[in-house]
Amino acid sequence: xxxxxxxxxxxxxxxxxxxxxxxxxxxxxxxxxxxxxxxxxxxxxxxxxxxxxxxxxxxxxxxxxxxxxxxxxxxxxxxxxxxxxxxxxxxx
Amino acid sequence: xxxxxxxxxxxxxxxxxxxxxxxxxxxxxxxxxxxxxxxxxxxxxxxxxxxxxxxxxxxxxxxxxxxxxxxxxxxxxxxxxxxxxxxxxxxx
Amino acid sequence: xxxxxxxxxxxxxxxxxxxxxxxxxxxxxxxxxxxxxxxxxxxxxxxxxxxxxxxxxxxxxxxxxxxxxxxxxxxxxxxxxxxxxxxxxxxx
Amino acid sequence: xxxxxxxxxxxxxxxxxxxxxxxxxxxxxxxxxxxxxxxxxxxxxxxxxxxxxxxxxxxxxxxxxxxxxxxxxxxxxxxxxxxxxxxxxxxx
Numbered sequence: 627x628x629x630x631x632x633x634x635x636x637x638x639x640x641x642x643x644x645x646x647x648x649x650x651x652x653x654x655x656x657x658x659x660x661x662x663x664x665x666x667x668x669x670x671x672x673x674x675x676x677x678x679x680x681x682x683x684x685x686x687x688x689x690x691x692x693x694x695x696x697x698x699x700x701x702x703x704x705x706x707x708x709x710x711x712x713x714x715x716x717x718x
Numbered sequence: 719x720x721x722x723x724x725x726x727x728x729x730x731x732x733x734x735x736x737x738x739x740x741x742x743x744x745x746x747x748x749x750x751x752x753x754x755x756x757x758x759x760x761x762x763x764x765x766x767x768x769x770x771x772x773x774x775x776x777x778x779x780x781x782x783x784x785x786x787x788x789x790x791x792x793x794x795x796x797x798x799x800x801x802x803x804x805x806x807x808x809x810x
Numbered sequence: 811x812x813x814x815x816x817x818x819x820x821x822x823x824x825x826x827x828x829x830x831x832x833x834x835x836x837x838x839x840x841x842x843x844x845x846x847x848x849x850x851x852x853x854x855x856x857x858x859x860x861x862x863x864x865x866x867x868x869x870x871x872x873x874x875x876x877x878x879x880x881x882x883x884x885x886x887x888x889x890x891x892x893x894x895x896x897x898x899x900x901x902x
Numbered sequence: 903x904x905x906x907x908x909x910x911x912x913x914x915x916x917x918x919x920x921x922x923x924x925x926x927x928x929x930x931x932x933x934x935x936x937x938x939x940x941x942x943x944x945x946x947x948x949x950x951x952x953x954x955x956x957x958x959x960x961x962x963x964x965x966x967x968x969x970x971x972x973x974x975x976x977x978x979x980x981x982x983x984x985x986x987x988x989x990x991x992x993x994x
Binding site: 629630631632635638639642643645646649650652653656657659662663665666667669670672673674676677679680683684686687710711714715718 | 905906907908911914915918919921922925926928929932933935938939941942943945946948949950952953955956959960962963986987990991994
């Protein structure tokens with residue numbers, strides 16, 4: 627199950643590089659003593675981006691669990707595997 | 719897919735009745751002009767309870783999608799069905 | 811500080827009564843075995859309503875802290891009081 | 903009001919640099935095709951760190967609003983200023 631996001635690897639890395647740029651942008655805003663509400667706006671954007679990466683990973687994993695169960699993997703094991711990921715994403 | 723939570727129906731109803739009691743309790747706190755921080759504590763407890771109900775529904779649904787896919791339902795349709803529920807829970 | 815939301819009491823109670831109706835509506839949906847995605851939609855609506863009540867309480871409290879500080883209450887005590895409420899709302 | 907977080911500037915920058923390291927760590931985990939649940943754990947840690955920065959900025963701003971109001975700034979303007987920040991943090 628460890629490579630459930632393999633097909634989306636480039637998409638995930640592109641999003642994470644964008645997030646790295648967002649964090650550096652926020653550092654610069656703090657250096658420049660920009661208005662607090664504008665900084666909060668950028669933090670919200672970063673958090674939303676992180677959420678989307680988590681959703682993508684979760685979707686890939688659940689997809690993999692369904693495919694594996696259909697391909698003959700133990701059904702209950704695949705259900706438990708899907709639940710493990712869901713709980714990690716849903717109870718942060 | 720519409721009855722994916724059928725086995726958990728009583729659990730869900732018991733939780734929702736408890737939540738109804740929580741909402742009425744918060745109303746009484748407002749009537750009694752209780753301290754704002756205590757009211758917020760109870761609102762947080764209600765929100766956590768609602769989250770747990772959403773998690774239970776989501777888990778039941780994903781479980782049902784896996785079971786149905788293994789039982790011969792169209793695999794891609796089951797994946798899309800699981801995604802639909804995930805997105806509803808993860809992007810509230 | 812205990813009655814910081816006094817002026818908004820009726821607004822808060824009206825919202826909480828609507829939330830009570832929402833919880834009962836979700837119970838009925840479960841009884842009727844309605845489609846899981848529709849139930850999740852209603853749970854999201856309930857959670858958003860709870861969030862708005864928390865925001866209203868927090869705003870009233872911070873407003874009260876500012877007013878009290880200007881009226882001669884100890885400034886640092888009022889700052890700490892505002893922080894207490896903020897933390898309760900922001901780290902649920 | 904634009905420099906409400908001036909005293910915490912170094913703390914904020916230290917936290918943001920740590921967050922930058924977290925984002926790069928997640929990139930490496932994706933490169934290494936690490937197990938999805940471990941990646942989600944790190945995304946949750948990053949989101950929590952972003953939340954703490956937002957809370958710090960919000961607290962500094964509300965503190966500044968109270969101090970300014972006591973120092974003779976228009977009370978209602980300071981209340982509105984505090985509300986603007988609260989809403990940005992509470993409705994991300």
